[in-house]
Amino acid sequence: MTASIDFGVLFGASGRHLAGWRFPGGNAGAELDVDEAIRLAQRYEGAGFSALFVADVVSIWGEHLDSLSRTTRASYFEPITLLSTLAAVTERIGLVATATTSYNEPFTIARKFASLDHISQGRAGWNVVTSVVPLEAANFGRDAHYGHAERYARATEFVDAVQGLWDTVADDAFPRDKESGIYLDRAGRRALNYRGEHLATAGPLNISRPPQGHPVIFQAGASDTGRAFAARYGEVIFAGPRSLEEARTYRAALDEALRAEGRTHDDVRVWPGLTPIIGSTHEEAARLRDQLNDLLHDDVLRRVIQDNVGDVDFSDFDLDAPLPELPESNRSKSRAASILSLAREEGLTLRQLGVRWAGGGVVGTPEEIADHIQEWVQAGVADGFNLAFPYLPDSADVFIDTVLPELERRGIWRPHYGATLRDTLGLPRPDLTIAQLQEASAS
Numbered sequence: 421m422t423a424s425i426d427f428g429v430l431f432g433a434s435g436r437h438l439a440g441w442r443f444p445g446g447n448a449g450a451e452l453d454v455d456e457a458i459r460l461a462q463r464y465e466g467a468g469f470s471a472l473f474v475a476d477v478v479s480i481w482g483e484h485l486d487s488l489s490r491t492t493r494a495s496y497f498e499p500i501t502l503l504s505t506l507a508a509v510t511e512r513i514g515l516v517a518t519a520t521t522s523y524n525e526p527f528t529i530a531r532k533f534a535s536l537d538h539i540s541q542g543r544a545g546w547n548v549v550t551s552v553v554p555l556e557a558a559n560f561g562r563d564a565h566y567g568h569a570e571r572y573a574r575a576t577e578f579v580d581a582v583q584g585l586w587d588t589v590a591d592d593a594f595p596r597d598k599e600s601g602i603y604l605d606r607a608g609r610r611a612l613n614y615r616g617e618h619l620a621t622a623g624p625l626n627i628s629r630p631p632q633g634h635p636v637i638f639q640a641g642a643s644d645t646g647r648a649f650a651a652r653y654g655e656v657i658f659a660g661p662r663s664l665e666e667a668r669t670y671r672a673a674l675d676e677a678l679r680a681e682g683r684t685h686d687d688v689r690v691w692p693g694l695t696p697i698i699g700s701t702h703e704e705a706a707r708l709r710d711q712l713n714d715l716l717h718d719d720v721l722r723r724v725i726q727d728n729v730g731d732v733d734f735s736d737f738d739l740d741a742p743l744p745e746l747p748e749s750n751r752s753k754s755r756a757a758s759i760l761s762l763a764r765e766e767g768l769t770l771r772q773l774g775v776r777w778a779g780g781g782v783v784g785t786p787e788e789i790a791d792h793i794q795e796w797v798q799a800g801v802a803d804g805f806n807l808a809f810p811y812l813p814d815s816a817d818v819f820i821d822t823v824l825p826e827l828e829r830r831g832i833w834r835p836h837y838g839a840t841l842r843d844t845l846g847l848p849r850p851d852l853t854i855a856q857l858q859e860a861s862a863s
Contacts, residue, residue, distance in 0.1 A: 468835030721774030
C-alpha cells in the first residue's frame with residue numbers, strides 16, 4: 421500500500437461528549453492534568469495518528485453557569501503552552517493549535533507558531549478561526565463581537581500578514597559562520613510593512629523561518645463566506661457533514677471554491693469529524709450511546725443549542741417541544757444553519773436536538789465503524805478524519821485496538837510519519853531562499 425488516510429484527534433482529557441467525564445472509564449478532573457495529557461499524546465502517536473488538534477475560545481465556553489457548571493468546559497489549557505509541552509515528549513505527531521484572528525495580532529501569532537514549529541522540529545499547525553463565542557469581545561476591550569462579514573474581512577488580512585511575516589526571513593538567512601563572524605546574512609531578512617483596512621504590522625519576524633516554511637493551515641469554514649476563506653488558505657479542512665450525501669455536496673462546493681482561487685482538489689485535505697461509539701455488537705454500542713446521553717442534564721441540553729444558534733434566552737423553553745423560530749444571531753452562520761436544518765428536517769424536539777448535538781456519533785461495531793470510514797474515503801469526500809472520542813481514555817483505546825487493525829487489514833490506513841507534518845500529510849513546503857527573497861523585494 422502506497423497511500424494512507426490520516427487521522428487527527430481532538431485533544432482533551434475528558435472527551436467530546438459533554439457528559440463523557442461522568443461516564444465509567446471517563447476522565448473526571450483531568451483537563452489540567454499534564455501527566456494525563458502527555459500519556460494521551462504518546463498513546464496517539466504510538467497508534468499512528470497524524471495530528472493532535474486543540475480547540476479553543478478566549479473566554480469561558482458559554483455564559484450560562486447552570487450549564488457550564490455541569491461540563492468540563494469551565495477550565496482548559498491555553499493551546500500553544502500545552503502543545504509546546506507535548507512537543508518535548510513526542511517525536512512525530514503533528515501539533516495543531518486553534519488561534520483566533522479576531523482577538524490577536526498577526527505578529528504575535530506568526531511568532532508563536534514559528535516558535536512551536538521550531539520547538540517541535542516542523543510539526544506545527546494553525547487552526548484559523550474567527551471566533552464563534554461573542555463573550556470573547558469583552559475580554560479584549562470591545563463592547564460587541566465583530567460582525568460576520570467583518571470577522572472574515574479581518575481574517576483575510578490577518579492570514580496574509582502572518583504568512584507574509586513568515587516570509588520575511590529566508591530559509592538560508594542564518595549561516596552562523598564562526599570563521600567570518602556572520603551569524604545573520606542581512607540580505608536574508610526584510611521588512612513586511614503590511615497595512616490593511618483592519619490591521620497593520622511592520623516586521624520582520626524576530627525568529628528564523630519555520631522548519632516547514634509555513635506551519636500547516638487548518639480551517640473549518642462552512643458558510644459561503646467561510647468556505648471561500650477555507651478555499652483560499654486552508655490546507656487541511658475540517659468538515660461537519662451529517663450524511664454521505666451532504667459530504668458529497670460539501671466537497672463539490674469546496675472544489676468549485678478552490679477553482680475560483682486557482683487551486684485544485686488535490687491542494688487540500690478534507691477531514692470530516694467522526695465520533696465513534698463502539699461496541700462488540702451494534703446493540704451494545706447503541707446502549708453505550710444511550711447511557712452517555714442519559715447523563716446529560718436538562719440545563720446542558722438547553723444551553724448547548726442556545727450557545728450555538730441564538731441570542732435568545734432558552735431558560736423557559738420546553739425541552740419536549742419543537743425548537744421555535746429564532747432571530748438571526750451573530751454567531752457561526754454554518755453551525756447555526758446545520759443545527760436548525762437538522763431540527764427542521766427531522767422534526768426534533770429541543771431535547772432530541774440537544775442530545776444529538778451534545779453527544780452524537782457513529783454507532784457500531786469496529787467493523788461497522790471501518791465500513792463508515794471506507795465508504796466515505798472511497799466516495800472521495802474524506803482524505804482523513806478528525807476523531808473526537810466521546811469519553812477518555814477508554815473509547816480511544818477501543819478505537820486504536822479494534823478499528824485501526826481492521827482498516828490496516830483493508831488497506832485503507834497504515835501508520836505513516838514524515839520528517840514534518842507537511843511531509844506526513846503529503847503537502848508541499850513553501851521554500852524561500854535569499855535569492856528568491858531579494859527577487860520578491862525588488863518586484
